[in-house]
Amino acid sequence: DAGVIQSPRHEVTEMGQEVTLRCKPISGHDYLFWYRQTMMRGLELLIYFNNNVPIDDSGMPEDRFSAKMPNASFSTLKIQPSEPRDSAVYFCACTVNPNTEAFFGQGTRLTVV
Amino acid sequence: AQTVTQSQPEMSVQEAETVTLSCTYDTSESDYYLFWYKQPPSRQMILVIRQEAYKQQNATENRFSVNFQKAAKSFSLKISDSQLGDAAMYFCAYRSGDTLAGSYQLTFGKGTKLSVIP
Numbered sequence: 001d002a003g004v005i006q007s008p009r010h011e012v013t014e015m016g017q018e019v020t021l022r023c024k025p026i027s028g029h030d031y032l033f034w035y036r037q038t039m040m041r042g043l044e045l046l047i048y049f050n051n052n053v054p055i056d057d058s059g060m061p062e063d064r065f066s067a068k069m070p071n072a073s074f075s076t077l078k079i080q081p082s083e084p085r086d087s088a089v090y091f092c093a094c095t096v097n098p099n100t101e102a103f104f105g106q107g108t109r110l111t112v113v
Numbered sequence: 114a115q116t117v118t119q120s121q122p123e124m125s126v127q128e129a130e131t132v133t134l135s136c137t138y139d140t141s142e143s144d145y146y147l148f149w150y151k152q153p154p155s156r157q158m159i160l161v162i163r164q165e166a167y168k169q170q171n172a173t174e175n176r177f178s179v180n181f182q183k184a185a186k187s188f189s190l191k192i193s194d195s196q197l198g199d200a201a202m203y204f205c206a207y208r209s210g211d212t213l214a215g216s217y218q219l220t221f222g223k224g225t226k227l228s229v230i231p
């Protein structure tokens with residue numbers, strides 16, 4: 001398995017534009033997580049899914065953020081409109097069950113100018 | 114809510130020496146899991162070691178071992194025979210074991226940047 005695949009690896013966009021981050025989890029891993037990493041706040045959970053269903057989105061900062069998981073092999077995190085304070089590294093992670101390790105993608109570095 | 118504290122923003126160690134990274138956490142739960150993740154400059158988060166709270170024996174993975182003190186809520190990582198490739202950010206993380214509550218997310222500390230001096 002190729003592991004968790006995130007795209008793009010880097011994204012630079014202008015304030016106000018829509019940004020879509022993508023994640024392909026490891027096959028068979030039914031839990032999918034989106035984290036955001038910043039210098040100030042460290043790693044924070046934004047949302048997680050179980051069997052494609054959003055379970056906890058309390059970490060989503062604003063209505064500008066939305067996440068979907070249309071099937072077991074694909075998830076998106078969308079920011080619309082983007083703002084400079086959204087600049088961060090966004091990680092997707094997955095796990096088979098809570099008692100095992102979470103596998104992370106390489107992250108998407110988002111810069112909003 | 115659980116919190117994880119890493120009190121050492123930066124550490125350094127001579128190659129081949131031993132270094133210990135500190136982590137404390139706060140929880141009212143009795144069942145949980147603790148992890149150390151490594152983040153090299155490539156950004157990839159890599160699991161180093163995990164510990165189940167119900168196990169008294171400290172986890173070990175090759176040159177990496179932990180000192181888990183449940184009563185003190187302490188979970189330190191010891192790296193023996195440090196290598197240049199060990200240079201990275203290290204994150205301590207907590208996960209609840211309460212599967213009924215569905216709290217499966219990881220709560221991370223702020224990280225410790227480890228430098229290895231040749």
